[in-house]
Amino acid sequence: MVNERVMEKLGILADAAKYDVSCSSALSKRENKDKGLGNAKGYGICHAFTEDGRCVSLLKILLTNHCIFDCAYCVSRKSNDVKRAAFTVQEVVDLTIGFYRRNYIEGLFLSSGIFDNADYTMERLVRIAKKLRLEENFNGYIHLKAIPGASDELLKQAGIYADRLSVNVEMPTEQSLKLLAPDKNHKDVIKPMEYLKNEIAGYKEEKKLNYKAPLFAPAGQSTQMVIGATKESDLEILGMADYFYQQMNMKRVYYSGYVPISYDNRLPAIGTPVPIIRENRLYQADWLIRYYGFNVNEIVGLNQPNLDLDIDPKLGWALHNLNQFPVDINTADLELIKRIPGIGYLSAKKIVAARQFKKLFPEDLRKLGIAYSRAKYFLAFATPFQMQKDLTSIQIKDQILNLQKSKYKNDFSNQLALFN
Amino acid sequence: MTQVIYDGTYEGWLTAVFEIYEFKFQDIVFAKKEASAVLLFAENHFVVTDVSKANRVLKGLKQRLSSEGFEGIYKAFLSDVNQIEEIMFRFTKYVLSSSINVEEDFGNSDVWELRRATRLTRKEAHRMEAFVRFKLTKDQLYYAIIEPDCDVLPLIESHFKKRYADQRWLIYDVKRKYGIYYDLENVSTIELQFNTKSNSANHLTEICDEKEEFFQNLWRCYFSSVNIESRKNMKLHIQHMPKRYWKHMIEKIPETK
Numbered sequence A: 001m002v003n004e005r006v007m008e009k010l011g012i013l014a015d016a017a018k019y020d021v022s023c024s025s026a027l028s029k030r031e032n033k034d035k036g037l038g039n040a041k042g043y044g045i046c047h048a049f050t051e052d053g054r055c056v057s058l059l060k061i062l063l064t065n066h067c068i069f070d071c072a073y074c075v076s077r078k079s080n081d082v083k084r085a086a087f088t089v090q091e092v093v094d095l096t097i098g099f100y101r102r103n104y105i106e107g108l109f110l111s112s113g114i115f116d117n118a119d120y121t122m123e124r125l126v127r128i129a130k131k132l133r134l135e136e137n138f139n140g141y142i143h144l145k146a147i148p149g150a151s152d153e154l155l156k157q158a159g160i161y162a163d164r165l166s167v168n169v170e171m172p173t174e175q176s177l178k179l180l181a182p183d184k185n186h187k188d189v190i191k192p193m194e195y196l197k198n199e200i201a202g203y204k205e206e207k208k209l210n211y212k213a214p215l216f217a218p219a220g221q222s223t224q225m226v227i228g229a230t231k232e233s234d235l236e237i238l239g240m241a242d243y244f245y246q247q248m249n250m251k252r253v254y255y256s257g258y259v260p261i262s263y264d265n266r267l268p269a270i271g272t273p274v275p276i277i278r279e280n281r282l283y284q285a286d287w288l289i290r291y292y293g294f295n296v297n298e299i300v301g302l303n304q305p306n307l308d309l310d311i312d313p314k315l316g317w318a319l320h321n322l323n324q325f326p327v328d329i330n331t332a333d334l335e336l337i338k339r340i341p342g343i344g345y346l347s348a349k350k351i352v353a354a355r356q357f358k359k360l361f362p363e364d365l366r367k368l369g370i371a372y373s374r375a376k377y378f379l380a381f382a383t384p385f386q387m388q389k390d391l392t393s394i395q396i397k398d399q400i401l402n403l404q405k406s407k408y409k410n411d412f413s414n415q416l417a418l419f420n
Numbered sequence B: 001m002t003q004v005i006y007d008g009t010y011e012g013w014l015t016a017v018f019e020i021y022e023f024k025f026q027d028i029v030f031a032k033k034e035a036s037a038v039l040l041f042a043e044n045h046f047v048v049t050d051v052s053k054a055n056r057v058l059k060g061l062k063q064r065l066s067s068e069g070f071e072g073i074y075k076a077f078l079s080d081v082n083q084i085e086e087i088m089f090r091f092t093k094y095v096l097s098s099s100i101n102v103e104e105d106f107g108n109s110d111v112w113e114l115r116r117a118t119r120l121t122r123k124e125a126h127r128m129e130a131f132v133r134f135k136l137t138k139d140q141l142y143y144a145i146i147e148p149d150c151d152v153l154p155l156i157e158s159h160f161k162k163r164y165a166d167q168r169w170l171i172y173d174v175k176r177k178y179g180i181y182y183d184l185e186n187v188s189t190i191e192l193q194f195n196t197k198s199n200s201a202n203h204l205t206e207i208c209d210e211k212e213e214f215f216q217n218l219w220r221c222y223f224s225s226v227n228i229e230s231r232k233n234m235k236l237h238i239q240h241m242p243k244r245y246w247k248h249m250i251e252k253i254p255e256t257k
């Protein structure tokens, strides 16, 4: 590697890749074989955190930021006047190995602008993954971006060497994709997703019969949607996410608050704050759907298409459904306890375990690390704790917001200004 | 009150537990051998570590706990939190006196105090798996210095052994003055004098591989390139990556020269 040039390329190509948020390295087991390098464990390790608080677990770079397309929301778009660079295959391999050996990263996330054509680009991404696996005996994590329009044969190769593949839909609806990415086509995004879905399912079947069956994208596929660049409601966004989870068997859908990078008047102006709170609410809602047994329509509906920004979606649901409360944690079943604001998934399980030994009282809940000051509005105990019962949902919300005011007030006011 | 003095090892502590039962000591405090407070107490009991006694206590615990609960006691021991030995002892007494598994009796304060210490160690071990930063020396050894609150080396050994099976490495805990070293076959515990001024420019050129500085700078460059200024949130940053770890993390140490 020629030092200075590589340093410069890394600056350019890491900078351009940072808006893609899929960074997790979880969910892939790839054991170290023949005393090679690396061992993907099945849970992600965040090796560092950026000053904006996001986790760094992978070397996330573009192979190149040259691109023949002109998607308005993208810094690498053809019409944007930025410095261009491209790594060689060997440079990416050396960087990955050098970083991995020093325990900086869990692996590689490799994406790319499209140069020449989809297959030409995809072929290089595949070559890097192949080299890492076969020549370096590398068993760390590899996430490749599947380039829309690439051939099935190349996608298949990618699945053999990578742990995860992703095709980003970028825009929550077909209309906004058309508006902002005129060269792209909704079909070209959906088609590789479908292909991957089938291949991954096929691999799982085969694995059942033969545990030595070669791996195929064992960590599944994921996708990303940019939030706040266009006008979609949370109902549309979560509806789309639900479609990906149900129909495409996605492992994760990522929501990326749009960071204004363009003077294009189809997009929010430069200087518009990034919708960080909204993004956070979407992740919370996504989490409720995947792990708490909530249905999308319980969280957003036609009468209320957007998530509240000032309270989390679980509290929002509870306030709209006060008739389900108070819940007696000494008798209620796990599913219902999970739905109590202030009680998380793990705490709910602990409650169910602990109540076998004795009846639980408020002080016991505090010991279990539950946000009691929040949960108390939704709890029933046998003894004198019934007094909260007659509050209206507005009163409860006010009291809870007051509690957290000191903590978050500033964030809220900033953020709210944006949506007024 | 009896002061029970043991050698500071887990086996030593287990032996002590055995002898507390054996001699029916009532009111006890634990002390490690070198403790200066030794003479302040009227009654001292010196424990000589005895593997067979230790094993009998372990056996009793194993019968009454899940494997997670069983390992939890050892992890609590490694936490080095204040008075952990007493917490562990009260927990052990409760476990041994019950006919059923009580590890999830979270209404009991000994159970959750022990649990808290266990969690502390587990969390820090996980963090160390993440925050260890290796540097490559001229003779191709990858070494890292850490300074954790809990004694995590025993817990992270197998992780690094599996991950870096084809490189020699050393992780050294400056606080406890010992390290673990992998020689391409086995991991062993070693004690040595370590130069702690390892971030200086001289050190890099004298000790380190010629590519080392380049990779450190690449990593710093990467770390600053992925930051999104308009999303800056230092509070969150510090919460995830506490300041006490920074002095051994390349990306948080300004470039030398």
Ligand code: SF4
Residues within 6 Å of the ligand: A067, A068, A069, A070, A071, A074, A075, A076, A077, A078, A112, A113, A114, A181
């Ligand atoms: S195709 Fe990809 S890299 Fe090219 S402009 Fe569109 S989003 Fe950016």
